[in-house]
Amino acid sequence: MKEIHLGALALLAMAAAVFCAPSAYAAGSAIPTYSHDIAPIIYQNCSSCHHQGQVAPFALMSYADVQQHAGTIAAVTASRYMPPWKAAHENGTFIDERRLTTAQIDLIQRWVKAGEPIGNKAAIPSPPTFASGWLMGKPDVIFKPDRAYHLAASGGDVYRCFVIPTDYSSDRWVKTVEVRPGNPRVVHHVIVYLDTTGKAAQLAAATHDGQPGYIHFGGPGVPATGSLGGWAPGTMPMTMPQGVGMLLPKGAALVVQVHYHKDGKAETDLTQVGVNFCTRPVQKKMNIAALAYPGLYIPAGDANYTVHADLPIPANVHLFSLFPHMHLLGHTMVVTATLPGGKTVPVIDIDNWNFNWQGFYTFKHELALPAGTVLHMTATYNNSASNPFNPNNPPKLVRWGEQTTDEMCLCFLLYTVDGQHLGASIAYSK
Ligand code: HEC
Known part of the structure; x- marks a missing residue:
């Protein structure tokens, strides 16, 4: 663990809570319409990034916008490329999750197949408005x-x-x-x-x-x-x-x-x-530790290089948030915890890593890990020409390092120690 600095700690706590699909169409019979079914899904899950001046390449703020991209929208929601959210099988685990339900994905598919009917124009909900100031209120x-x-x-x-x-x-x-x-x-x-x-x-x-x-x-x-x-x-x-x-x-x-x-x-x-x-008064410090595999040695052409790392937890802690980090060859990262009794619980499962979509995954309920727990990480890398992000053409041997052409293997853990009672008083002088 020599070379470990506090590498990339980007915060990706994500927008808006998951919208619940209207259940009226659960049977899959009636034809969904923009006004009744699709607009609420898009406004709730897509417009935060897809509006003027934001990072996404086009707006999704009106029927015309959505209809123009309908085919691609059906494809990228079915593949779960959009909305971007990299943690799999963890529905309900993290705050601010961005995932469509299967029912929502299905509604979009059927709406596009039906030729994108608009429905009752007068009933189209107004597109969301976005705060231009600080979301947290006025900072100190x-x-x-x-x-x-x-x-x-x-x-x-x-x-x-x-x-x-x-x-x-x-x-x-x-x-x-x-x-x-x-x-x-x-x-x-x-x-x-x-x-x-x-x-x-x-x-x-x-x-x-x-x-x-x-x-x-x-x-x-x-x-x-x-x-x-x-x-x-x-x-x-x-x-x-x-x-x-x-x-x-x-x-x-x-x-x-x-x-x-x-x-x-x-x-x-x-x-x-x-x-x-x-x-x-502050009782506990938010600490950062890394579960890491610094010995990376990824042969050129290896499409499924796999590493494992363990981290024993010496005290009772609560895990607050996670920040997985790899570079461009990273493909998957799975972390589990084996509790002292032998039971294994999932921590995070990134099944399709993308360097561009990294961030914090903050638990809805902090995860209690008793002393004696062992965290396990398994990460895989694709260093073959079949990886479109491979920075080397032809592929080369890649090791740990800070350059785009190097790799990393880290899962940062933000945690508090149960037994800590700092009682740090808050009397800030200038
Ligand atoms: C957190 C921000 C964010 C959210 C939320 C989001 N998008 Fe995107 N979207 C992007 C960015 C950035 C791109 C362009 C880069 C890329 O393709 O990764 C993009 C690209 C797309 C594309 C073009 C893909 C392509 O291959 O051309 C479609 C279609 C799309 N988004 C639809 C959606 C839909 C539908 C939703 C909601 C269900 C959604 N997006 C939610 C940020 C977002």
Whole structure:
């Protein structure tokens, strides 16, 4: 576990709760209509990303929009490519899940087969409206780079780290974090690291391209001491449970790593991080640990390279959230927990990894793991030419590393220790 820095901690807590399909058509007989059946599904599950100025390539906000893409919509919902959500078989486990029910998928199929009938025009529900401000309300403090970043119109993806110093004279406890992308057309995902070494600021100072921050793929390029979450399309603010805080150490800098995906136009971005601090005594710290397999040695051409890693849990803990992380060859990652009595319970099952859709999976009910539990991870990689994301053509031997052409094998675990009672008082001086 040598080389493990707090790699990518992006927050993908996802939009809107799963909409329940109208049951009137459960028998599968009547013909679904846009006004009665399809509009509610689309507005609830798709429009948050599919509207003007957002990350998705077209809007799904009206009958005309949806009808124009009806064939593709039927295909991508049936394959569960949309809405994007990578955890399988876990319905009901995580908050803010984005999954259509089988009944909803079936309604879309039958609506398209029937020729996309609009139904009663007057009864089409109004499309959703989206808040333009902070979802968390007014933050206690907003961290942002001192100026905007200018992204060129063309070229490959950019991974830029912005360093934002803090000047608090004592440690602080963070209750809620919201990452707000400045320009969702080009911001693909964001990871917020913490650096107490000053090294990130040195990397930025040594960068002379006239822009804020520095370029780095993978982690932040410095040994991060923590994270404050992150953002990917659909992410909601992350709030700690009662009595729990994320530590913002005295003197730490935020290192905000933004993955930009160009859209063919010159763009600017100023991504911000809103934070609310805990106002009541903090009993437990939100910790981060990694279940990892650093010994990756993935032969060229191997379409099913498989690794296993175990992590024994020495104390009673509660698991709050998970953040699986691989690069472009990663294919699946399954984590289970074997409890002291021998019973095995599922933790997460990513059956079709996609680097572009990574994020936090936060449990609806924190998962209690007694001392003596062993977490098991099995991950698979496709390093053959059949993997469309393979960065090497022809495929090459790939090992652990931070570059796009390297690989990683990590599942970050956000957890609290049951026996911890810090009683940390909240009397922040400046
Ligand atoms: C969290 C954001 C998000 C949500 C929610 C979402 N989409 Fe998308 N969608 C995207 C992005 C980003 C793309 C373009 C990149 C890609 O294809 O992965 C996309 C692409 C698509 C495409 C084009 C696919 C292709 O291959 O051309 C379709 C069709 C689509 N979405 C339909 C839907 C439908 C229907 C829903 C709801 C059931 C939905 N999306 C929900 C973000 C989202």
